[in-house]
Every structure is written in structure tokens, then in C-alpha cells.
Amino acid sequence: MGSDHAPVPEVAGAIAAAREYGVNILLVGIESRLQQALGAYKPADRQNIRVVPASEVITMEDKALRAVRTKRDSSVHVCARLVKSGEASGLVSAGNTGAVMATSKLMLGSLAGVQRPALATVVPTAGGRGAILIDVGANVDCRAEHLEQFAIMGEIYCRLVLGNNRQDAVPGPRVGLLSIGEEEIKGNELTLEAFGLLKQLPFNFVGNVEGRDIYRGEVDVVVCDGFVGNVALKISEGLVETVRGLLRELLGSSLSSRVGYLLSRRAFAEFKKRLDYSEYGGAPLLGVRGTVIICHGRSNAKAIKNAIRVAAESVTHNINLEIETQIGRIHPLQPQPAAQS
Numbered sequence: 001m002g003s004d005h006a007p008v009p010e011v012a013g014a015i016a017a018a019r020e021y022g023v024n025i026l027l028v029g030i031e032s033r034l035q036q037a038l039g040a041y042k043p044a045d046r047q048n049i050r051v052v053p054a055s056e057v058i059t060m061e062d063k064a065l066r067a068v069r070t071k072r073d074s075s076v077h078v079c080a081r082l083v084k085s086g087e088a089s090g091l092v093s094a095g096n097t098g099a100v101m102a103t104s105k106l107m108l109g110s111l112a113g114v115q116r117p118a119l120a121t122v123v124p125t126a127g128g129r130g131a132i133l134i135d136v137g138a139n140v141d142c143r144a145e146h147l148e149q150f151a152i153m154g155e156i157y158c159r160l161v162l163g164n165n166r167q168d169a170v171p172g173p174r175v176g177l178l179s180i181g182e183e184e185i186k187g188n189e190l191t192l193e194a195f196g197l198l199k200q201l202p203f204n205f206v207g208n209v210e211g212r213d214i215y216r217g218e219v220d221v222v223v224c225d226g227f228v229g230n231v232a233l234k235i236s237e238g239l240v241e242t243v244r245g246l247l248r249e250l251l252g253s254s255l256s257s258r259v260g261y262l263l264s265r266r267a268f269a270e271f272k273k274r275l276d277y278s279e280y281g282g283a284p285l286l287g288v289r290g291t292v293i294i295c296h297g298r299s300n301a302k303a304i305k306n307a308i309r310v311a312a313e314s315v316t317h318n319i320n321l322e323i324e325t326q327i328g329r330i331h332p333l334q335p336q337p338a339a340q341s
Contacts, residue, residue: 001029001057001075002095004297011037013304018048023312026088028052029075054078060297064098076100080107083290090291090311092282094299101138101285108290111320113327117287118150120157121233125217132158133214135226136233142225144193151175152326153286154221155203160317161310164220168204173220176209178228190225281306284314287323291315
């Protein structure tokens with residue numbers, strides 16, 4: 001209910017996902033508005049969709065933590081309760097990102113051994129494979145062991161859901177640590193300590209990578225703290241919008257430019273597709289006890305459909321069990337001392 005044009009794209013995306021992927025969907029929100037949006041579709045299109053009422057909405061203008069505490073019957077709260085009870089396998093939202101993260105952490109809790117859930121996103125790369133950037137905003141202040149866990153979770157998600165599984169000397173997705181230089185000695189205290197932890201992990205760690213390397217396609221998972229990751233993501237979004245605007249301006253500036261565009265339409269269409277966030281669905285909040293996919297507030301029906309696909313694939317591949325298993329192998333949980341009578 002909280003996206004820019006809710007609930008129209010959510011309903012359209014749910015209809016498409018139910019039809020294409022065969023999943024059952026619970027649409028959670030203001031019942032009258034959801035039923036009105038569903039009324040535009042034939043009964044056959046709505047057969048795998050059920051409406052679950054929620055009386056409140058957390059908007060983009062709400063302060064996340066305050067809204068989470070006060071709006072207990074919001075659509076996000078109801079979604080989280082459905083996941084916690086097992087009635088739903090995953091939660092997909094294009095609403096207030098902070099509220100979705102806070103509600104998920106509070107109501108679902110973390111997986112065994114996970115210290116900090118992290119928000120990952122898929123960014124376009126040369127070659128079209130896409131790469132995972134983790135964390136992009138869930139944790140502003142981090143310790144080295146948090147980045148170590150982000151790397152583990154990002155590698156698992158990239159390998160199982162994106163299918164990026166290179167056959168290098170060490171097989172699997174190539175994992176890099178975002179820093180200010182490729183050399184091991186470059187970086188701040190956090191990245192220097194994290195480098196030592198990551199190079200001991202049993203996967204394909206390639207060392208430090210710089211900001212310009214994120215989009216080259218030579219690395220599949222880029223690890224950073226949430227402050228740096230969020231800044232990198234917002235700069236990237238701004239750059240994409242600027243490039244698109246410049247192209248539109250330049251292509252319409254003269255007759256020769258317009259002719260050149262007509263001759264290159266296929267290439268420009270592919271360029272637009274590569275940069276289209278809706279192709280990648282949403283950003284998974286990895287490390288919580290449940291599947292949570294957070295979409296952009298401007299998500300269209302295609303983005304919602306793909307986010308539902310990503311959620312379903314995460315459940316099918318049992319991402320959470322794999323995360324608990326891998327983290328447990330690297331850092332076995334210490335048995336709790338028995339309570340004394």
C-alpha cells in the first residue's frame with residue numbers, strides 16, 4: 001500500500017506473477033481499494049489471489065521507527081505476521097524501506113548466527129550478468145565480522161538465485177570488498193580488518209575492488225557497509241537518470257541525431273533494458289527469519305512481478321537454511337550454559 005502509485009502496480013504485478021509462476025498471493029492492505037483494483041481483471045485472473053485486510057498504511061512520509069511502533073495494523077505488520085505464522089512464505093513490499101526493514105527485523109528476528117541482516121541489490125554489469133551490492137542501507141555502522149557475514153549471505157544469494165557460479169580456480173561467484181584501492185594494504189580500519197576475515201572464507205574472494213569495478217562484470221558480489229553502499233547506490237541511480245536525460249536531449253537536438261537514433265533503436269532499447277531496475281525485481285533483506293523483498297517506491301507492475309519471482313526462488317532454493325548452515329560452519333554457535341536451579 002505504500003508505493004508511489006499503490007495499489008495499482010502491486011495488483012497488476014501480482015496478477016502477472018500468479019499467472020506466469022503459478023504462485024498463490026495474499027494481497028494485504030485496505031480491502032476496498034484492493035477489491036477496486038482487482039475489479040479491473042477477469043475472475044480467472046484472480047483465482048490464485050486472496051485479499052487480507054489491513055486497516056492502516058505506513059506512508060513514505062512517515063518516520064519509520066515511530067510508524068512501526070504506532071501503526072500495528074499496517075499492511076507491512078500484517079504481512080510480517082503472515083510470514084511469521086507460516087501462512088505466507090515471503091513478504092514483498094514497495095513501501096517505506098525503513099519501515100519494512102524495521103518491521104521485518106523486529107517481528108521475524110534474525111537467522112541463527114546472523115548478527116546483522118543486510119539489504120542486497122542487483123546492479124547491472126557489462127555482459128548482462130548483474131552483480132550483488134551488499135549492504136545498501138540496513139547497517140550504517142558495521143564491524144569487520146558484519147562484513148564477513150554480508151559476504152557469506154551475498155555469495156549464497158548470488159550463487160543460488162542469480163545463478164552466477166563461475167568455474168575459476170576456486171569455483172563460485174567472485175566476491176570483492178569495496179575499498180579505495182585494489183592492494184590489500186589500502187582502505188580504512190574496517191576494510192583492512194574485513195579483508196583478513198574474507199580471505200579466509202572458503203569461497204572465491206578476489207580481494208579489494210574499487211567503485212569503478214562494480215559495473216564491469218568482473219566481480220559478482222561487492223561487499224561494503226550500509227553507509228558506503230547506500231551512497232554508491234544513490235549516486236548510481238542519479239547517474240543513470242542523468243545519462244538517460246542527456247541522451248534524450250542530444251538525440252532530439254538535430255536532424256542527424258534523430259536519424260542516427262532511428263538507425264540505432266535496437267541498441268538503445270537494449271541499453272535501456274540493461275539499466276531497467278524492474279528487470280531485477282527488488283532487494284532481498286538477507287539474514288531475517290523469512291523471505292523479505294523490498295522494491296523501489298516507483299516500482300511498476302513488471303518490477304513487482306519480478307520481485308515475487310525472486311521471493312519464490314529464494315524460498316525454493318532454501319536460502320535461509322543455506323545461510324544458517326554456512327555461517328554455522330565458519331562460526332559454530334556456542335552452547336548456552338544450563339540455568340542453575
